[in-house]
Amino acid sequence: MKSAQRTAGSNAVNQPEQLQVIPSGAALGAEIRGVDLSQPVPDATRELLRKAWSDHLVLFWRKQTLPDEAFLAAAGIFGTPKEPAARKYQVAGGYRIGGRMVPLHPHLSLISNLDEDGNPVKDNGGLGSYEVVWHSDNSYVAVPPAGSMLYSIVIPTNGGGDTWFNNQYKAYEDLPADLKVAIKGRSQIHDASRNSAGVLRPTVKMPTKPEEVPGPAHPLVRIHPATGKPALYLGRRRDWPSNYIIGMSNADSEALLDRLWAHATQEKYAWKHVWQVGDVILWDNRCAMHYRSEVDSSQPRVMHRTVINGEAVIPG
Ligand code: OGA
Numbered sequence: 001m002k003s004a005q006r007t008a009g010s011n012a013v014n015q016p017e018q019l020q021v022i023p024s025g026a027a028l029g030a031e032i033r034g035v036d037l038s039q040p041v042p043d044a045t046r047e048l049l050r051k052a053w054s055d056h057l058v059l060f061w062r063k064q065t066l067p068d069e070a071f072l073a074a075a076g077i078f079g080t081p082k083e084p085a086a087r088k089y090q091v092a093g094g095y096r097i098g099g100r101m102v103p104l105h106p107h108l109s110l111i112s113n114l115d116e117d118g119n120p121v122k123d124n125g126g127l128g129s130y131e132v133v134w135h136s137d138n139s140y141v142a143v144p145p146a147g148s149m150l151y152s153i154v155i156p157t158n159g160g161g162d163t164w165f166n167n168q169y170k171a172y173e174d175l176p177a178d179l180k181v182a183i184k185g186r187s188q189i190h191d192a193s194r195n196s197a198g199v200l201r202p203t204v205k206m207p208t209k210p211e212e213v214p215g216p217a218h219p220l221v222r223i224h225p226a227t228g229k230p231a232l233y234l235g236r237r238r239d240w241p242s243n244y245i246i247g248m249s250n251a252d253s254e255a256l257l258d259r260l261w262a263h264a265t266q267e268k269y270a271w272k273h274v275w276q277v278g279d280v281i282l283w284d285n286r287c288a289m290h291y292r293s294e295v296d297s298s299q300p301r302v303m304h305r306t307v308i309n310g311e312a313v314i315p316g
């Protein structure tokens with residue numbers, strides 16, 4: 001049956017009946033099989049993929065080969081790809097690896113541990129090889145991206161750099177009653193000064209007190225526009241002074257954030273992705289956070305990344 005479909009021409013690939021959604025078995029995440037993202041994806045399959053994204057929060061595909069335009073087209077199934085907020089902090093229009101200059105499409109950003117000469121390093125001014133703390137992408141802008149997509153080009157052969165995701169619908173659902181009451185109607189300022197590896201963004205001044213923390217306010221509970229469900233929305237938190245809850249003393253805000261973070265980052269809400277070359281992974285920043293373990297800085301790790309346009313945060 002499959003081979004008959006293949007010989008029938010390009011419109012026989014990526015048919016809805018070929019799509020398989022394989023849940024990770026953890027609190028979120030599913031592998032998609034039967035979809036080659038370098039080929040056209042019919043509307044009926046797109047619909048099923050969007051449904052799978054709503055159901056599982058994180059989707060991944062193995063063994064994809066995606067030129068930049070195909071990668072952007074794949075992201076386009078789930079919304080409108082846009083320039084990632086951190087790209088303005090990156091200077092190069094491309095990157096060097098293995099003595100070769102690779103241009104980078106203007107709608108893509110680079111997640112790598114390479115320095116300007118193309119060598120793996122610990123600190124490259126971006127995420128480098130650092131451990132990346134739990135966060136939701138670009139929560140430090142007024143309209144954060146709905147989703148983010150990573151495509152792995154080079155992966156260290158000796159492990160490290162695993163990416164974890166956690167389910168913030170479940171975290172909210174399970175929140176102790178007193179915490180639910182404590183955060184009701186409250187918002188926090190989301191710290192734009194440092195990236196999720198703790199590196200100060202170029203041209204930004206390190207804050208010395210909460211009033212100096214730059215960034216927008218977002219509600220602690222948000223409603224997902226597609227599912228209508230509430231999720232805890234913590235965003236990120238760097239060393240003090242960083243995110244803080246508006247309208248509380250700093251001590252009360254810190255104590256409440258400590259409890260919320262301890263609750264939200266429990267392992268029972270999480271799932272770990274171990275990368276292979278050619279993986280594509282899509283996550284939802286509105287209801288999931290992610291974390292990356294440290295990368296072996298003697299080995300290159302290179303990914304292309306895009307983000308999907310979001311909508312104003314809906315308070316829960
Ligand atoms: C990101 C990110 C994690 C990783 O691209 O937003 O957090 O695994 N990356 O590199």
Ligand code: MN
Pocket residue numbers: 135136137196290
């Ligand atoms: Mn991130």
